[in-house]
Amino acid sequence: MTDSLQAAAKLIEGVLLRQPFMQMLGVTLEAVGEGEVELRLALRPDLTQHGGVAHGGVIGALADNAAGAAAGTLTLPEKATVTAEYKINFIAPGAGDALRAVGRVLKPGRSLIAVESRVYALRDGTETLVAAALASMVPVPLPPRG
Numbered sequence: 001m002t003d004s005l006q007a008a009a010k011l012i013e014g015v016l017l018r019q020p021f022m023q024m025l026g027v028t029l030e031a032v033g034e035g036e037v038e039l040r041l042a043l044r045p046d047l048t049q050h051g052g053v054a055h056g057g058v059i060g061a062l063a064d065n066a067a068g069a070a071a072g073t074l075t076l077p078e079k080a081t082v083t084a085e086y087k088i089n090f091i092a093p094g095a096g097d098a099l100r101a102v103g104r105v106l107k108p109g110r111s112l113i114a115v116e117s118r119v120y121a122l123r124d125g126t127e128t129l130v131a132a133a134l135a136s137m138v139p140v141p142l143p144p145r146g
Contacts, residue, residue: 054094
């Protein structure tokens with residue numbers, strides 16, 4: 001991993017740690033590449049809907065954060081990213097022990113970064129694609145720490 005990717009990974013982990021919602025979900029950073037990030041969370045009963053599968057809000061939040069973090073690999077340490085919009089398609093129930101989200105930059109730009117993210121349910125070593133999202137991320141100045 002290059003020095004810039006190591007720095008981006010450290011900053012992305014810091015952003016996750018400063019988001020109480022991501023902390024409550026238990027989201028962890030698993031991998032970082034240029035324009036690509038992988039996030040993961042253990043699927044617990046309190047993150048499911050009435051049918052016992054991952055709640056759509058949990059899946060959407062994970063997809064959104066993976067997209068933002070992937071865009072951040074191209075903007076950090078100068079700028080962070082915020083979501084301008086995203087669209088998500090739910091493809092299959094989020095049934096399993098964990099969720100894995102992979103965000104990938106499709107087209108970087110100065111004012112908008114196009115990103116896709118895919119969320120997979122993991123069960124017994126098998127992955128099932130449960131959602132696909134397209135997002136637009138906006139580079140913004142880093143917020144003050146504190």
